[in-house]
Amino acid sequence: MAQIGNDIALARSFLEKGQLVGIPTETVYGLAGNALNAESVALIFETKNRPSFDPLILHTSSLERVGEFVSDFPEKLKQLAEKFWPGPLTLLLPRKPIVPDLVTSGLDRVAVRVPNHPLTRTLLEQLDFPLAAPSANPFGYISPTQAQHVEAQLGEKIPYILDGGPCAVGLESTIVGMEGEEIVIYRLGGLEIAEIEDVVGPVKVKDHSSSNPSAPGQLDSHYAPRKPFMLGDLKTLIAEKQAEGFDFAVLSFSDAFEQIPQEKQIALSPSHDLHEAAQNLFAAMRKLDETPVAVILAELMPETGLGRAINDRLRRAAVKG
Ligand code: TXA
Ligand code: MG
Missing domain, CATH: 3.40.50.11030 (Threonylcarbamoyl-AMP synthase, C-terminal domain)
Known part of the structure; x- marks a missing residue:
């Protein structure tokens, strides 16, 4: 059974050993592991029962550290990062080879975000690797917004859940990238479109379908309760x-x-x-x-x-x- 608490040093020691920890963010709780350790990343897919063609978001402590993982940072996306990080914004950026294939499902871009929760920010500052963290729910089910939700569904499979209380935003991050000169939103989320447009002008919202290869997690049936x-x-x-x-x-x-x-x-x-x-x-x-x-x-x-x-x-x- 998972222990639940607010012991950052303990969470850190599990992560440093390659194990997984439930972490609070302002959007939803994440199932976190060392993003640079392919075995930890594989364990995330196994624990969530998630198909490996669905890539993961890399979480880091600051805009400055993103350069370790990405080869380019287009100016408009950097403006968004400067304005909204830490916060409910995920950016798709060209990855460096240091990011394991399993994190990106072999795609050229890696999803990156700086989450805004004091416990997780401190944890990330103390770690010398970024965290890969999908929402901490079994694949296809509703995302968790309290430590107890994580415990109820994944508690048997992980050693520790860092309890940061109920999530302040409650919806997953907004995923943004560029196609040519155009800013594209791949997943609607906790950062509103109007806030993004205030910074970079008009954006395109991609119409998702179950076959959209650029955000495979956007399967039509997702976030679903078991009942009709x-x-x-x-x-x-x-x-x-x-x-x-x-x-x-x-x-x-x-x-x-x-x-x-x-x-x-x-x-x-x-x-x-x-x-x-x-x-x-x-x-x-x-x-x-x-x-x-x-x-x-x-x-x-x-x-x-x-x-x-x-x-x-x-x-x-x-x-x-
Ligand atoms: O708010 C959030 O984003 C939460 C917290 C824990 O940070 N995380 C989250 O992760 O929602 P997850 O794995 O449940 O959803 C990530 C989404 C998936 O739809 C995935 O397909 C997409 O991001 N994604 C990740 N990497 C991608 C990439 N390289 N290219 C396109 N889509 C990507
Ligand atoms: Mg999810």
Whole structure:
């Protein structure tokens, strides 16, 4: 069983031995291992049950250290790094040979980010290698936003989880790269498109499909609860399920429903705050997935700001692969 605590020296000693540790970030918890040690990286794929064609993000402590791993840093991407690191931004940059093939799945670019969580920043500063860290969930399931989520699913397989409390952002990082002169967003996430456009001008958002080779992790069915997850107008869906005699739970943006038991409904933000909704999203999806009902009914958020990234996750949760 994994130990849970805030002992950075202990986390460090496991990582230095090649073992894996659950780490907090501002986005979601990561399953971390030495990114320069191919055996540790292989252990990450094995522990998550993740296909090896899905590359990993390399986490480091500062912009200055990124030069150790990348051969070029285009000016516009550097501007984004200067503005948003540490933070929920991942950049795709040409890699140096020191980065193992397994980290990038053989691609020419490596994904890099400087996460913003005090425990993990201190840990990264003390380590003399970067950490490869996918979200600390079994492949295809909802990302963890609390140490207990990591413990529940991977606790048997790793020695230690660094507990940094609930994640402040609650959505994975926004993944950004360049194609020619164009800035491209490959995954919507915790950094809003408008914030990026304020720095570098208009960007292109790649339309993801299950066959998109430049971000293989963008499989249609992803971030998915185990229960059937239906998206639509909640009043209509509720009436339908009631008529069919199905037992259901409800995930709403702000509304509470009087006729439905408290334990079978969660409003992500009663005050209509998309940041709060993002913070609560994955924990709420987990909770309803564990509630004994046949189906989860949910609605989309307004398609603005973080609402776009939240809706991306909701749509993927609703696809059954
Ligand atoms: O917020 C986050 O990014 C979290 C925390 C732990 O940092 N990490 C995370 O990692 O979400 P993961 O492995 O669950 O998702 C990483 C995504 C995948 O969709 C993967 O395909 C894409 O990043 N990716 C990684 N390296 C890539 C590369 N070289 N080229 C294209 N896509 C890449
Ligand atoms: Mg993930």
